């Protein structure tokens with residue numbers, strides 16, 4: 001969150017980074033080098049232990065957030081919350097968001113279906129708009145993940161049966177030997193089995 005141009009204080013940048021565990025922070029070593037050089041203030045939120053970031057905590061983490069230009073990227077839910085928060089404080093023009101999933105995907109857009117984790121034997125009903133990663137985690141399945149936005153491929157798992165829909169493009173992928181799917185950007189397109 002660099003300060004606005006009129007308040008320039010070089011290198012006055014705050015980064016709030018939310019990931020499940022410390023080792024999930026992308027470019028963590030490089031970011032900590034910037035911290036050591038006093039070019040960055042890095043606030044890591046580890047959701048496995050700290051829980052999901054409540055946007056209301058921004059006042060506590062970055063007290064002058066409303067005076068800064070803010071760039072945010074991530075899953076739709078936190079970005080929606082950030083936009084609502086910015087609007088509520090009348091600073092929506094200073095918030096710049098980058099979405100990696102279409103914002104207008106809503107439950108019911110796809111057909112959904114029962115998702116089964118072969119590794120655990122758990123099956124849950126999923127709608128056609130919720131990422132398999134979220135579905136699995138809500139069911140208590142330990143799912144591999146990273147960026148949660150379709151970039152790092154840290155969440156890929158074999159699709160063993162059925163079909164999934166890419167939430168970014170709408171493209172359907174059907175199970176066949178060797179097919180991997182990114183669970184963070186894929187939703188059930190009918191009943192499906194995934195490895196994890």
Ligand code: FES
Pocket residue numbers: 144145146147148149150151152153154155156182183184185
């Ligand atoms: S978690 Fe990074 S691509 Fe899915």
